[in-house]
Amino acid sequence: MDTDHFNKKKIINDPVYGFISLPFDLIFDIIEHPYFQRLRRIKQLGLTHLVYPGALHTRFHHALGAMHLTLKAIEVIRSKGHRITKQEEKATALGILLHDIGHGPFSHALEYSIVKGITHESLSKAFMKSLNEEFKGKLDLAIRIFADQYPEKPFLHQLISSQLDMDRLDYLKRDSFFTGVSEGVINSDRIISMLNVKDGNLCVEAKGIYSVEKFIIARRLMYWQVYLHKTVLSAENLLVRILKRAKALSNQGENLFATEALAYFLNSSIGPKELEVRQEALKQFAKLDDFDITASIKEWVNHSDPILSSLCQSLLERKLYKITLQNQAFSAKEKGRTKEKLLKIGLDQNDLEYFTFADSITNNAYQPKADKINLLFKDGSVKDIAIASDQLNIRVLSESVKKHFLCYPKQSMVNNLAKRLS
Amino acid sequence: MDTDHFNKKKIINDPVYGFISLPFDLIFDIIEHPYFQRLRRIKQLGLTHLVYPGALHTRFHHALGAMHLTLKAIEVIRSKGHRITKQEEKATALGILLHDIGHGPFSHALEYSIVKGITHESLSKAFMKSLNEEFKGKLDLAIRIFADQYPEKPFLHQLISSQLDMDRLDYLKRDSFFTGVSEGVINSDRIISMLNVKDGNLCVEAKGIYSVEKFIIARRLMYWQVYLHKTVLSAENLLVRILKRAKALSNQGENLFATEALAYFLNSSIGPKELEVRQEALKQFAKLDDFDITASIKEWVNHSDPILSSLCQSLLERKLYKITLQNQAFSAKEKGRTKEKLLKIGLDQNDLEYFTFADSITNNAYQPKADKINLLFKDGSVKDIAIASDQLNIRVLSESVKKHFLCYPKQSMVNNLAKRLS
Amino acid sequence: MDTDHFNKKKIINDPVYGFISLPFDLIFDIIEHPYFQRLRRIKQLGLTHLVYPGALHTRFHHALGAMHLTLKAIEVIRSKGHRITKQEEKATALGILLHDIGHGPFSHALEYSIVKGITHESLSKAFMKSLNEEFKGKLDLAIRIFADQYPEKPFLHQLISSQLDMDRLDYLKRDSFFTGVSEGVINSDRIISMLNVKDGNLCVEAKGIYSVEKFIIARRLMYWQVYLHKTVLSAENLLVRILKRAKALSNQGENLFATEALAYFLNSSIGPKELEVRQEALKQFAKLDDFDITASIKEWVNHSDPILSSLCQSLLERKLYKITLQNQAFSAKEKGRTKEKLLKIGLDQNDLEYFTFADSITNNAYQPKADKINLLFKDGSVKDIAIASDQLNIRVLSESVKKHFLCYPKQSMVNNLAKRLS
């Protein structure tokens, strides 16, 4: 380890909270590690910045923010008489700091195209294991808490992962801040000040009910206004198709411009098993970030394959698919509408899917069947917020909402493709 | 032009101002142009995010913000009885929208390494000329105002470029917002509400004196805390040396990984003349953004040249030069201190400059000799703020401040190089 | 009219919006009028500052804020192609500026005690009529629009009074700002930017649905957290009983300390008819503000009547009633609980009501049966938001919620009374 760096008791400027302090040397050292520095080059919200130009914040920043909130929550819970040791505090902070370390660039796009079947959760565990070896077991407790294998104090895991965890609190606040969508602003200070523990489990004091309701509603609004915004959906689906095409061409032996790490995944078939077994696979994955993908797409604009090059140009110049959302599934007739036009300009039947397709998305603001958000009353009793909230029927929010969408090319996209096909 | 896009009367979410409206179709079309979309991939503050992790905002966003303020300023000036036609309004908005379009990625680093002697101002003009051809002369007036060749109403140019222009107002506010350095927060609303015109020139009503003072002071604080932050200086100087090394290797015939556009500049010698004369040069420049540079640096980590690879690794893992700032120039002895060590591990005398060097920076918060910030008094008289401000001696701020700095490698950087050299 | 005042094009600093401009001379003159200046001395939220110490903002400030939003809304609607003349703009601005001018201090408390049966709406009309005479008919159109007697453009009235009027927009934002209850923060800019007019009626463009939902929810949360906060309820009910007691004593011929205006209402029996008929009554009412009431209560602490003096001391020292809220009505047994104790220390059966009582409150976040919030779709169709919103069942919010409450004295209040009774 480099020892000549400056004071480890560092303070980081954060426009969301003002300051984030790093209270433990080990945390400083983990942040300095290349695995963690990589997160500086992975945007938290993928292509959302094409709609909300401020949304360029990274997973690096989010991980620090979630850790910051976790440390505040621990302070609050302690002040209410619950014992948490320094070791537990550090381990929980590490757990949340690393909770997203397995995220690749444009996670969902990657998962649907070149590294199939791999979840970022399992990758996070793999990275943590690898770091634990390097740091000689110092992450043992962090890993146990992260994996919910610390029955002594389950609330520590719940701070990292539950329906009211510090991950969600940070990302709602942060995404709202950087997008400028004030609908998502939540009062994280207030919610945290209301946290408590009952029988080892995290809960919220009853008087915090409105803040929690607001949190659930804000989350739902952020889903519709940001996370599932139709233009974002359109952009991400375009990216999936670009990567699928690149993979297909690679499989056919085509040699595409790519950084070493991206080439590794384009040219081989890496699934969950490989990433666990092959050291090399994890190492290459650790090099992959937004820059590999975007720089390659910029080059592919000039590739001879008309499909790949026209899709790439569309993304770079922000000429995305048109997209329609509705409550019902699309009929065959609706789905067929633009196909005709595409076939006419010479697109192969098998390649239609690159330019027009239907799919669906689902949103649950609150999932009562999973874990619950529990309210703690003055008499010591605990109730699920969906039952306790008699004013707003939160049960309404519990019903999952499904939307169908249909993507199809703008005329300019068709023209562009036609020119390249001819 | 693509005509099937949605409503051109677009509103863009901006966390800084809430909303930015695009009031003219031509502005919408310019924003859609690939030249302008490119700015989405160029960070406003280069490597500053290595110190302030939120500072990832782009020149795209800044250009929109500066245009937004300009439109507000025009509204204010009009409300005070000065006539500004719709055409002038549109042209001024276009002028400021495009004022930075010539910026390349990491501008200063590029200028000091691979595209020497080219200023972004001259490039902006070249881009505007090219766009004007494409848009059939619709940018004529915008170009005249931008170039200060509109003597009818000089204040329109001054909104784009002067010591109190909308460019500065936006970047101070925006940089302050995204870094989280609240010292730079300025009240742009208040300043704009105080703008007025006297004899064709922009001025500020006298009661706005404190806001202007605050603006000058905020600018100065932002210089020391952000723009000239020593860690940022260190990172940018590291980038310059990486690019210089890559260029040197290319000149020696070495084939480096690079996108097409970057390769173009690495392999040829493009200066101001070439960019004006050769169409190809401008076209390639228009493809260059942060992603070309960063993706290449990521690959160069594995290059066989020990200097290039170790510098690249340092940047990616954020192991930057140590840096010392002081008021006096550094003595030969001070500068020599780490040279010994570097020579000992086998570094060539001629390559020392890649790892240790001294330089200086200068900061002027207010430059009274250039244009002035003029205050307009109720009796119609106009005074330079540096003279009018009797409370704070703004003249003090007018003196330029020069700082000398010395960069030298951390021990870890030396070790890394040593390993690669051996 | 005073003519030597400074520039009427005034700008007022407002922490909520930054600035409020006064664009018309007549508006400036109305604001200068003693009737309007009186609003500087009437807090917007009565006794709420006993719970939220920042909530000291006045009806003066709110009226300016609502006017500010109205002018912005008019600008937006105009920009969408609807014609609104300068005269209509001024009249609508005047209408909303004066919409609350009839409010007395602690309106509800007064209405339930010393000026029974008078609503602030009818008083506002009386004040506007009186001002219109003084300003020689210049308020004619403002009064018509305020009274919804301008069938040419009903949306102008709807900006002043409807379920999405500028009154509500301002007070939610302002009350949220000064209380610090961030749950009530709404994005007034966004909502206003989505306003439009269809068939003469105000509506919101469909893409603004989430903002409107957020507005309805924020309103509901503000009700429970601020407007109907149980401690605020307790304080306001205490004030009602103080004023009732003072009135009762006055009716018995007791001479109480009071300002002239307060004495006028304590000593006579003024109802709706008197205020309309008697010029004197309106004139005296126009002098009444928070200071008359509070200064008198401070003196009444020393009055010989044990009930009046002990109630006043309780309010001043913030020893309020205890209060219990529940969904069901309170049983006779529950209501009787503290009565015994009070009778024992010598309180007369008829005076029990000053110290313990039950009542109920009701809250509707959205009232679909009154006017509706209409959404305007791209195809030109218009739908009630309660029907259009398929994600959140706004109909749930439409059901009115009724809560019962029971107030009874703290032990310290009982002791204080006992001492004074003996």
Next chain:
Amino acid sequence: MDTDHFNKKKIINDPVYGFISLPFDLIFDIIEHPYFQRLRRIKQLGLTHLVYPGALHTRFHHALGAMHLTLKAIEVIRSKGHRITKQEEKATALGILLHDIGHGPFSHALEYSIVKGITHESLSKAFMKSLNEEFKGKLDLAIRIFADQYPEKPFLHQLISSQLDMDRLDYLKRDSFFTGVSEGVINSDRIISMLNVKDGNLCVEAKGIYSVEKFIIARRLMYWQVYLHKTVLSAENLLVRILKRAKALSNQGENLFATEALAYFLNSSIGPKELEVRQEALKQFAKLDDFDITASIKEWVNHSDPILSSLCQSLLERKLYKITLQNQAFSAKEKGRTKEKLLKIGLDQNDLEYFTFADSITNNAYQPKADKINLLFKDGSVKDIAIASDQLNIRVLSESVKKHFLCYPKQSMVNNLAKRLS
């Protein structure tokens, strides 16, 4: 003491900091005391709300805020290895909580008119002494720290009173928040995070230099924009003259409307000695707040004395003196200008001073001769910021600035007086 109140671990909503926690029972009990509750009825900024309508915040709120910052500062200093006991923490918190308890309504106006020669500092001590008796010595340490008689840890006193104390930090931030004058916004979090202790004295770590500079500059800007705003000066001088006139009339045996407490001070001659010696005087003072003064002024509008009544009407209707500020003293000729006019309408020569007068004000942003703001460097050395700051010459700020002002009546004020005199 009342024991049936709710949970003493109270959280108070504050729009400035989000939340203020009350960590000690004794602090809760002091806040409940009528002496402290009185501060709810004393505005922090007197008549400033006549210019900045949001500036209605009270000394109650400021005292809580300053305590909040003090507790945060103590936490920071502790985290840097300096021992502070729970007792010392509580005492310092109490000290700052009570530092302004001696303030009367419109302090300066009172001091110049009806309670001459009394400073709020000496009154604060008297109140603290009285509270200490009631609380049986529990405030002993708080009083010692407040009076700088705790040589063990002088920095505790410096948190309460010095050039960078928590009093100033809170009032700058709070006044800036409620006035909406963003020029005064300071980053209290950052400054506090930089606090440290050297040789028992409070200092700021060197890297905090810009934040401290910003603080000094912000303070200076707030002086000119808010505290010494010319309209505020005009209003406060008007109030002084109203109270002087009321006192003069009382001395002549005139019976004025007044609350008991105000009457006590109008009818007797209370100076510093009386307030220390006579228990009754302190007791009456403890009853005096903004409501006594304002309610009386409202009644005095109808008084038969033309001077008193016309001055009162001017204040209530906000028809203030005209005021001119300049760097030089006013000449006799300038001062005489309106006198003629006033004599002509029948005003007595001796009463001219009620309507026109000259005076001066002084402002020091930083007073290097008093205590200093010390910077702590990494090598352990300590330097005065005025010397250390080589960029901005803070010495310039150290020079005191003196302004002369002349007040004289508007024409409407003259007319009003003339009518009453005739």
